Amino acid sequence: MGLWERSKVRRLCNEIMNPSEEERMEGNGPPPATIIEHKAYARIGLLGNPSDVYHGRTISLNISNFWASVRLEPSSDLKIVPHPTHDLVKFTSLSHLVNRLENEGYYGGVRLLMATCKVFTKYCKEQGINLHNNNFSLSYETNIPRQTGLSGSSAIVCAAFSCLVDFYKVRDKIDVEIRPQLILNAEKELGIVAGLQDRVAQVYGGLVYMDFEKSKMDECGHGIYTQLDTSLLPPLHLIYAENPSDSGKVHSTVRQRWLDGDKFIILSMEKVANLALEGKTALLEKDYAKLATLMNQNFDLRRRMFGDAALGGVNIEMVEVGRRVGAATKFTGSGGAVVAFCPEGPSQVKLLEESCKKSGFYIVPVEVVPSLLNEIDIRTLSSNKE
Ligand SMILES: Nc1ncnc2c1ncn2[C@@H]1O[C@H](COP(=O)(O)OP(=O)(O)O)[C@@H](O)[C@H]1O
Ligand SMILES: O=C(O)[C@H]1O[C@H](OP(=O)(O)O)[C@H](O)[C@@H](O)[C@@H]1O
Numbered sequence: 001m002g003l004w005e006r007s008k009v010r011r012l013c014n015e016i017m018n019p020s021e022e023e024r025m026e027g028n029g030p031p032p033a034t035i036i037e038h039k040a041y042a043r044i045g046l047l048g049n050p051s052d053v054y055h056g057r058t059i060s061l062n063i064s065n066f067w068a069s070v071r072l073e074p075s076s077d078l079k080i081v082p083h084p085t086h087d088l089v090k091f092t093s094l095s096h097l098v099n100r101l102e103n104e105g106y107y108g109g110v111r112l113l114m115a116t117c118k119v120f121t122k123y124c125k126e127q128g129i130n131l132h133n134n135n136f137s138l139s140y141e142t143n144i145p146r147q148t149g150l151s152g153s154s155a156i157v158c159a160a161f162s163c164l165v166d167f168y169k170v171r172d173k174i175d176v177e178i179r180p181q182l183i184l185n186a187e188k189e190l191g192i193v194a195g196l197q198d199r200v201a202q203v204y205g206g207l208v209y210m211d212f213e214k215s216k217m218d219e220c221g222h223g224i225y226t227q228l229d230t231s232l233l234p235p236l237h238l239i240y241a242e243n244p245s246d247s248g249k250v251h252s253t254v255r256q257r258w259l260d261g262d263k264f265i266i267l268s269m270e271k272v273a274n275l276a277l278e279g280k281t282a283l284l285e286k287d288y289a290k291l292a293t294l295m296n297q298n299f300d301l302r303r304r305m306f307g308d309a310a311l312g313g314v315n316i317e318m319v320e321v322g323r324r325v326g327a328a329t330k331f332t333g334s335g336g337a338v339v340a341f342c343p344e345g346p347s348q349v350k351l352l353e354e355s356c357k358k359s360g361f362y363i364v365p366v367e368v369v370p371s372l373l374n375e376i377d378i379r380t381l382s383s384n385k386e
């Protein structure tokens, strides 16, 4: 039995031997001496991304194909545990070190866990939410392909955030709608350029329509998030490559142009945002031909705004591999993975799989995660408070 399986068994035993989550949350007693573990799943931006970074709209879904898991264990000191491979500090040689940095960059998940602790503590302080003084150690595991636009970074933050919320028993005090922003703030702390769609999908689970219109956000302090029935989705496929790319770099010039009032970027972003609005209707009406058209338009608009150099040859090739067999394709995030829809069904999927294999790309059927909100979360939604 591996380490994670063992910890899972231990956690299950703890759950049986200790009071239920809800009972514990309502009590004022000492913090649970149990191990807390939370998963957050990879997300696919189905329509509208990256307009979430620009007060637009998106439709995103959570997938169970890949996830990050964070474990919080009560301990005497507060410890952030480096991951044995993702936070590598011991190398066999200088060339091993250099190769590693060139392929995976300088950073792992430690900084994400630290930033999550900071943002969580700061928010609780500002809101007058009391936190007990017990310590913990935080460790993580992830199988989300690194920097592939599947939201590997926010999955780690989101899972860590959920652990803290339960360790301090404050799930009922931090509204679900606010959590994505706090998770984003942790990455902002680190200078990672990112938007809200990843965090919303990861907090809510399932399929979510999101509206980030500025006036609404200013008024409520968050976007308007609507969960859609996941059974509205047609079968989708995920194509990805082992090609790490830092999403922050890819976003940088477009963001500056948008801030500078560049008309082309502003208009294009509005068009991208409208694709999500139209896509919501298409999904509700199960108009999958329309969905395919919208997905293709989404990538084409991104390509015009960002330019091929910023998107990268391999990323563009993943989109084209799908298009060559008539599939609708677009990036799941900022690059590294593509979501594909085959409107003609299984025979077309087969062609797509063969074509991906020839090009050296991985392809897997998308498995959608159901809603992740529990009863306490649902009670914090503004629609349930009015
Ligand atoms: N698999 C991983 N393991 C450890 N840290 C990761 C992983 N993926 C991302 N990170 C952290 O998140 C940061 C930003 O990654 P990002 O480009 O946003 O990737 P993604 O598209 O997967 O979210 C990285 O610099 C790194 O600190
Ligand atoms: O460009 C995008 O579509 C997304 O890019 C980032 O996600 P990532 O998984 O890191 O590529 C960003 O965080 C999202 O908000 C964007 O929609």
Ligand SMILES: [Mg+2]
Binding pocket: 151, 152, 153, 154, 194, 247
């Ligand atoms: Mg990211």
